[in-house]
Amino acid sequence: MKEKEIKTGQIAMLFITIVPVTKLMILPTLLAADAGVSSWLAAAVFIAADLLVLLSVMTAYKIAPEMDIYNILSRSLGKAAAKVILFVYALYFILRAVMPMIEQKQLFVSTLYEAMPRFAGTIPFILIACYVCYKGLNALARNVNLAVWFVGAALLMLLLLALPAVRFDNFMPFLADGFLPIAKSLYRAPMWFGDYVIVMMFLGKIKAKNNRIRGVMAGGIVSGLITLLFIAVITGIFGILTVRQLSAITKIAKYNITFSNIGRFDWIPIIIMMIPVFLASAAMLYGAVTCLQHVLHLKNSIKIIVPLCALLIAAIFFLKDDLLIVYDLFQHVFNYAGFALQYLFPAILPLLAKRAVKKQGEFEVRYAQ
Amino acid sequence: MKIPRNLVKAKEKIKEITHYGADILSLDFLVLKSVKATLFFIDGMVNKADINKFIIDPLIGNDTPDEKITCKYLMENVTSFAEVSIADDMDKCVSAILTGDAIVLLDGLGEAMQFGAKGYQTRSVAEPPTSTVIKGPREGFNEDVKQNSILLRRKLKTPDLIFKMLKVGKYSNTNVFVAYISGIADTDVVNKVLSRLQQINIDGILDSSYVSSFLDERRYSIFKQIGSTEKPDVLASRLLEGRVAIFVDGSPIVLTVPYMLLEDFQSAQDYYDRADRATLSRLLRFFGILVSTLLPALYVSAQVFHLQLMPLRFLTKIMGSVREIPLSPALEMFFVLIIFEVLKESSVRMPKYVGMALSVVGALVLGDTAVRAGIVSTPAIMIMALSGIASYTVPDQEGTLSILRFIFLALAGALGIFGILVGVVFTMTYLVSLSSYGTPYLAPYAPLIRADLKDGIVKKALADQNKRPRSIRHKNDIRLRNSK
Numbered sequence: 001m002k003e004k005e006i007k008t009g010q011i012a013m014l015f016i017t018i019v020p021v022t023k024l025m026i027l028p029t030l031l032a033a034d035a036g037v038s039s040w041l042a043a044a045v046f047i048a049a050d051l052l053v054l055l056s057v058m059t060a061y062k063i064a065p066e067m068d069i070y071n072i073l074s075r076s077l078g079k080a081a082a083k084v085i086l087f088v089y090a091l092y093f094i095l096r097a098v099m100p101m102i103e104q105k106q107l108f109v110s111t112l113y114e115a116m117p118r119f120a121g122t123i124p125f126i127l128i129a130c131y132v133c134y135k136g137l138n139a140l141a142r143n144v145n146l147a148v149w150f151v152g153a154a155l156l157m158l159l160l161l162a163l164p165a166v167r168f169d170n171f172m173p174f175l176a177d178g179f180l181p182i183a184k185s186l187y188r189a190p191m192w193f194g195d196y197v198i199v200m201m202f203l204g205k206i207k208a209k210n211n212r213i214r215g216v217m218a219g220g221i222v223s224g225l226i227t228l229l230f231i232a233v234i235t236g237i238f239g240i241l242t243v244r245q246l247s248a249i250t251k252i253a254k255y256n257i258t259f260s261n262i263g264r265f266d267w268i269p270i271i272i273m274m275i276p277v278f279l280a281s282a283a284m285l286y287g288a289v290t291c292l293q294h295v296l297h298l299k300n301s302i303k304i305i306v307p308l309c310a311l312l313i314a315a316i317f318f319l320k321d322d323l324l325i326v327y328d329l330f331q332h333v334f335n336y337a338g339f340a341l342q343y344l345f346p347a348i349l350p351l352l353a354k355r356a357v358k359k360q361g362e363f364e365v366r367y368a369q
Numbered sequence: 370m371k372i373p374r375n376l377v378k379a380k381e382k383i384k385e386i387t388h389y390g391a392d393i394l395s396l397d398f399l400v401l402k403s404v405k406a407t408l409f410f411i412d413g414m415v416n417k418a419d420i421n422k423f424i425i426d427p428l429i430g431n432d433t434p435d436e437k438i439t440c441k442y443l444m445e446n447v448t449s450f451a452e453v454s455i456a457d458d459m460d461k462c463v464s465a466i467l468t469g470d471a472i473v474l475l476d477g478l479g480e481a482m483q484f485g486a487k488g489y490q491t492r493s494v495a496e497p498p499t500s501t502v503i504k505g506p507r508e509g510f511n512e513d514v515k516q517n518s519i520l521l522r523r524k525l526k527t528p529d530l531i532f533k534m535l536k537v538g539k540y541s542n543t544n545v546f547v548a549y550i551s552g553i554a555d556t557d558v559v560n561k562v563l564s565r566l567q568q569i570n571i572d573g574i575l576d577s578s579y580v581s582s583f584l585d586e587r588r589y590s591i592f593k594q595i596g597s598t599e600k601p602d603v604l605a606s607r608l609l610e611g612r613v614a615i616f617v618d619g620s621p622i623v624l625t626v627p628y629m630l631l632e633d634f635q636s637a638q639d640y641y642d643r644a645d646r647a648t649l650s651r652l653l654r655f656f657g658i659l660v661s662t663l664l665p666a667l668y669v670s671a672q673v674f675h676l677q678l679m680p681l682r683f684l685t686k687i688m689g690s691v692r693e694i695p696l697s698p699a700l701e702m703f704f705v706l707i708i709f710e711v712l713k714e715s716s717v718r719m720p721k722y723v724g725m726a727l728s729v730v731g732a733l734v735l736g737d738t739a740v741r742a743g744i745v746s747t748p749a750i751m752i753m754a755l756s757g758i759a760s761y762t763v764p765d766q767e768g769t770l771s772i773l774r775f776i777f778l779a780l781a782g783a784l785g786i787f788g789i790l791v792g793v794v795f796t797m798t799y800l801v802s803l804s805s806y807g808t809p810y811l812a813p814y815a816p817l818i819r820a821d822l823k824d825g826i827v828k829k830a831l832a833d834q835n836k837r838p839r840s841i842r843h844k845n846d847i848r849l850r851n852s853k
Contacts, residue, residue: 007816009817010816010817013817108786108787112674112675112677112678112785112786113674113675113785113787114674116787120783120784120787121787124784124787124788124791125791128791128794128795128798131795131798132794132798135798135801135802136802138802139798139801139802141816142801142802142809142811142815142816143794143797143798143801143815145801145814145815145816145817146797146801146811146814146815147797149814264677264678267675267678271786271790274787274790275790275793275794275797278790278791278794279794
């Protein structure tokens with residue numbers, strides 16, 4: 001992995017490119033299972049929490065712009081604690097990297113393919129995600145620079161095709177069962193949010209004029225709003241039936257009838273939107289590799305990426321066709337990890353950064369004396 | 370090696386080094402009736418009339434001078450040749466003779482006079498067949514490096530335009546010129562180019578493509594990494610953007626670095642036309658690349674895996690056409706594309722007078738009979754034709770597009786749309802990580818350089834492009850002052 005800097009604009013584009021798309025495959029159904037027609041409200045809560053997380057991480061960046069996550073943790077909590085935390089994060093990012101792959105395969109299998117060879121949808125995906133990860137942060141950022149134009153156009157096209165079918169009475173009854181269904185939804189779905197945590201792994205590599213964070217925050221807000229808009233549109237189209245719409249994104253467009261005289265041109269934007277799914281997975285793998293590099297003291301990332309790639313492929317062989325088992329784990333076991341790693345820890349990161357800067361200052365004074 | 374003072378020995382040395390080559394002629398005469406001299410040249414490479422009139426006649430002369438005869442004296446007082454210098458080294462003399470200069474060796478001096486009397490036949494300046502324009506300059510480079518440098522000099526009449534000459538190739542001794550504008554081009558890029566050229570240790574350089582492969586940053590990439598042009602106006606504009614040019618004697622194609630993919634979307638015509646028209650052309654070229662690379666793959670994946678993507682009427686037509694075809698869609702498309710590549714290859718190599726017959730046989734007879742025989746379907750032929758024609762919207766990338774077309778076809782045949790996506794992401798990642806002499810390959814889009822978008826796929830008017838592209842490293846940013 002070639003370590004280079006990422007600009008704040010590229011981080012913003014990364015959010016806009018990967019965040020909405022990865023939220024539109026399974027998540028609307030999942031949220032609707034508990035929150036019903038108020039699923040957009042559950043999404044709004046998550047998005048707001050995510051933005052606070054982003055603000056917290058970027059505050060840490062402002063406090064210690066030159067420090068990477070390992071520096072912050074090791075100086076504030078000690079090297080051993082830093083390694084333990086980063087190892088846990090590495091596992092978390094590996095799980096997060098697998099999610100887009102499973103969702104994409106699920107979407108393809110349930111729509112475009114009558115039968116997809118067993119490993120055809122997974123092994124090439126893993127190889128490509130690992131390749132992007134190997135090429136590094138710079139390649140990921142530039143990929144996003146390219147993809148954002150096409151993904152933006154695809155999202156717009158899909159939205160325009162979907163909007164005429166939205167019915168506002170589908171949002172009713174609003175909060176008929178109070179906040180409990182939303183709370184249930186919030187309990188089950190955290191692993192589908194919290195994408196901005198990845199910025200923690202960019203710390204120390206962010207290039208910004210005067211350490212400004214406005215661009216990143218704007219990217220976070222825009223990506224959050226797009227996500228919210230699409231979840232609302234899906235709810236507005238399907239209402240209480242959203243829960244039954246697996247891969248709802250393929251059914252929201254105006255011309256979604258198979259074998260029409262127009263053809264499924266709504267698939268053009270959907271297919272384009274599958275490109276960032278690879279990038280989302282690669283971004284998470286990048287996070288995992290960065291963590292493991294610090295834990296194992298390895299500069300050469302290829303020594304981590306190759307075994308990681310082999311491990312993921314082996315896991316696919318082991319799980320066979322039971323990839324959906326992972327879903328259950330995400331909803332019932334890993335959701336606690338999601339809360340802790342996505343929301344609690346990033347919330348205290350500015351405090352840790354402050355402490356790290358203070359310790360660094362003390363060290364420099366002592367060294368100077 | 371020093372030139373022997375004794376003329377007989379010096380003559381013998383030259384003949385020995387050139388292995389008594391039959392094409393190297395020599396003429397003995399007396400300079401100003403007092404000093405023995407020998408003129409060496411290669412028959413057919415020099416202008417004999419100039420040699421007679423401006424070298425031999427004055428040197429033979431009528432008067433004996435009062436002072437001692439030296440090369441310097443003869444240069445200043447006797448000959449009237451513009452391009453003359455003193456050579457004091459035997460290797461330099463031989464090299465000069467072999468490149469078409471005339472050498473006069475004088476007895477007892479240990480030095481020679483070198484006359485730039487080249488006079489061989491070169492192709493005239495004509496419009497290059499690879500980059501024709503409707504509006505704009507039509508002159509193109511030819512195989513003579515000096516003439517090519519003059520064509521550039523006529524466009525850029527500035528002392529800042531610098532030419533550096535190198536000899537590359539052990540046996541070919543090919544003249545290679547490196548040209549750049551000293552106030553604009555980045556010194557590091559110039560030095561890197563010079564250093565790479567100096568490191569080339571090869572028997573012969575016969576064309577600029579030989580040099581190009583040594584300048585590539587990634588030697589085994591299928592993607593072009595060095596820019597090229599046959600037009601002086603295009604070259605001048607590239608130098609004005611901060612690039613460095615490499616002229617190779619014997620090649621009409623001049624190389625330029627740094628290179629970025631966008632260059633091949635920019636045609637010379639774009640700059641002589643209105644910006645909106647240029648934008649439309651560039652969008653069409655971009656669309657052409659997508660069609661050329663992805664259309665056969667999309668057709669096959671739709672037919673094998675995703676029938677529902679096609680409109681119903683279109684689908685019934687296609688199904689009707691392919692019903693009797695014995696090959697699978699992917700194999701059928703491979704077959705058709707290979708036939709297309711074979712026809713293309715043979716039409717390039719075939720003598721012109723059989724070319725017409727070949728196109729009739731290829732396009733009409735082969736295509737028509739293959740469809741009638743039920744080996745391939747009409748849609749497959751149509752897709753192949755569209756894809757093939759579209760690749761010529763960006764002719765410099767045609768070869769690469771052919772390879773990519775086959776790769777995407779294989780991926781689509783095996784994995785459908787998902788395979789195409791895998792290919793797209795891989796290609797994107799590979800391309801974004803390429804760079805040429807410090808310039809990102811996909812600049813100004815990846816990384817996004819907003820200022821350079823003015824001359825991107827969407828082109829703005831020349832008056833709006835007041836700064837040089839930031840994608841290319843250069844010394845001087847401003848290219849348009851006081852614009853209103």
